[in-house]
Amino acid sequence: MTTAINVLQALLLILGAPLVTGIVGKIKAAIQRRQGASIWRPYAEIAKLFRKEDLVPPSASWVFRFAPKVLFATAVCAVAFVPVLQPSALLGSRGDFFFLVYLLALGRFFLSLGALDGGSAFGGMGASRDALISTLAEAPFLLGLVAVSIMSAHADIPGIVMWTLQRNVFDISAVHILAFTSLAMVVLAETGRMPVDNPTTHLELTMIHEGMVLEYSGPSLALVEWASAIKLHAMLALLISLFGPWGMASTVSVWGIAAALLLYLAKLTALMILLALVESVVAKLRMYLVPDFLGVASAVSALAVIFTTLVKR
């Protein structure tokens, strides 16, 4: 039964991802006092792209065709580690958050390779920028997760979630505040959101992620877009489960799961509103300032780890 719930969690994360992107876009439009596209638009986009033809540049090799599939596969696998409705996940073992981080890194790596293989100038530029960002974002990502792991004395994400569930909501600890700050900054960097990257830009000079996927079309593009949406959804779900999991079903029952689902949707909505606000208010950082931004995230996460020695459990 638990496994069935876990599968349900994974499917929720995968299938609900385009909706998350759509809702964030709609909220941003509302803040900018526009109508904005419908929240179901991303689904229509992906469906349309699957029907189209896959164009490949003549100079590209197998890497170009392979990259989107790797990206999608790693995103789907990453989903299997994140608890949503109950404190357990499809794949969860000791040290699994290391695996999660490097799984996502693997996907990014292949995307960069594919962009380079495509042979266009924008692909190369986007790939080089993305390499810098993902290198710098790796440290705070890991350190933030490590800090939370040390606090909870568990090495797997479901274990951390179970520990957090037992604590009081109001006993906020400095470690969690610091880890949340640094992980939030990492989420912005990893998913290519403002202020690190603009997901809606059409100006080549401001493209990082968009530059890398410029050459893709048809089903490959559909896979890439869907994978990005899945990454965003998975990382938001990870933030929720690590820092605010209260409401998750501790026993498997229909009402429990339903309640957990509703609470999760509420928290997710809150995070989406926050994300839309941040994206609308903050200006995109110039490229030479992104290392500063991620440097601050690294320092904050390093502090979080140091603080685990100071703060009482």
Next chain:
Amino acid sequence: MILLLPLIFALLGAVLVLGFRDRRAATRAALTIGAFEVASLGALVWQVHRQGPQQFGRYLRADGLSSFFLMNIAFIFALVLVYASGYLRHIPEGRFSSPRWFYALVFLFLFTMVSVCLSANLGLLWIMMEGTTLASALLVGFYNTEGAVEAGWKYLIVCTVGIAFALFGTIVLYLAAVQAGMNPAAALDWVALMDAVPGLGFDPHLVKLAFVFVIVGYGTKIGFVPMHSWLPDAHAEAPTPISALLSAVLLNCAMYAVMRYDAIVSRATGPAFPHTLLLIFGLLSMVVAGLLILVQRNLKRLLAYSSVEHMGIIAIGLGLGGPLGLFGALLHTFNHSVAKSLLFFSAGNVRHNFGTLRMDSIGGMSRTLPQTSAALVVGSLAIVGLPPFGLFISEFAILSEAFGQARFLVVGLFLVMLSVVFGGFAYHLLRLLGGEPAGVPSSPKLIPSEYAVMGIAALCLLVFGARIPHLFGVFLQEAIAVMR
């Protein structure tokens, strides 16, 4: 009631003098109110001498120590006010630069300093010390030149930070008092603390921590090295009467605050800890300031560093303790303020005549400005501690105490630095007074007010060098008695 009079007159002076737009009228008003002020201070001092400590309400009190410092303030203020009335003819008119604003700010400044000496409550002491910084900041930046603005800003920032640390020290002492069982409402009252400290068990760590912060904080106002960075700038860029007030009176007020805390902490944890700190800061100030005197190029900066050095000497006297040490320190506060005022008055005259204070662009002053040169020589001889001037007596007393306590390192450093300073002053003076005359003075003769003021100061130094007037000696003994 008599406690309130000096405060009322000072405030009244600050407000009233603003009403006189005419320069002459403002000066006359200032002089009149100043006379009342000095008279009321004198009356207060006499009352304390006759009837013992006076108290007004919960926050104001005058005892032997405060009246000694008030005497000092009154004397120097009288000299400075008379000098300023003549000096202001040099100040160009401008917004906030007119004489009435000058006098108003000076009276406000005086109000805060008198309040410091009359505070019975350590919290009020702090508030008024910060008040002195605020009242004098605009005075330091009075000329609105680049140097003055920079000096004023540095003064404001550095002293406010220092005083913030002193606030922390006050809080820690308050905490120690409350934890030892004192009534919170009385835990900042100096007399109550002095009475309670021997009996109740004050936590020695907290008291020591409090004193460290207090000496660093108020030490910033005194000008102890290494917190002295604001002092040369502020004293050099301010108008001359203000420089005299700052060097001669304000530094003494800050020392007064430290003495009050020293009394409490010595009673609580024994005199070893606070006195060691005072000795360290004193020696450090003497050495650093003494060495820096050698390389000065601006006359007023030279005098400012000399103030730092003499504050170091006073701190050494306090740190040594004992009957002679305390005697020497208190006497030195008075002697130094008189000598420093004389020196600053001469420097002001130099500035007005030559337009600059850079010593390498002035020469042969003995021929071009004979009277000012004489005053400068007298002041310099006094400030380096030569007999027959008063500073010799006070420094001798401090040295004797050091000998008596067999602190030969202190004696050695003291004598070496005195020689260094003597050499420095000699070198600078010879270059100023001797050699070819450079620059044409605009008004080589001293006007009567300046003449009178400088003459009185020089006379005072001579008299005190010969024999301390009996009445003064009595006041001094009363002050010493308070500290024990």
Next chain:
Amino acid sequence: MGLVAIATAKFLGSFSVFLFLTVLLMVVARRISTSVLLFSLQSAIITAEVFAMGVREKLAAAYVVGALVLLIKVIAIPYAFFRLVDRLKSPRDVKASTTPTQSVFIAGAMIYLSYAAVHSFGQTVHVPEDALAAAVALILTGSFLMVSRKKALMQMLGLLVLENGIFLAALITTFGMPLVIEIGIFFDILVGLLLMGIFTFRIRDTFDHLDVSKLRRLRG
């Protein structure tokens, strides 16, 4: 009433964490207005702390002091700062002498130092360790801001943060000093800020910039 008591107790237990967060954000802020907003936030947290303490210890004076802090430090002073920034018409950049990453590490070191300091004195004073460490951290941060920021306005802000830390330390250890003294201290701070404001105008008029690191005419 029970809910208020619980809320105040929880708040008193965990407010220092938010102060640490403001400390961290303040050292990386790149615009003067951001720093001022963070100071306002810091003062708001301290105000809440004052009121919570008033509720718990049943001290009437605490409400007066809390209202003063609210009026002066949360509303009046930030507003004055914004007006000052507008009227000075100088670049809004903070002009830090350390990069953001270095600043965060220094802030972290300061927080660690403040915990160490509180540990060594914690036995004598019976107060929650986190709160006192937050106060010491504020003092250190204020000093750091004054030293590493080259704009005159930022030096004033550093001074204000320093004073915030001292006030918080006094609050936690002694539940505040006698009311008259507290009011006097506020008055002093206000007048001090007024004077510093006057001086920044003078600096701008005389030197045409507000970079205090360039005020080095007087040396030696």
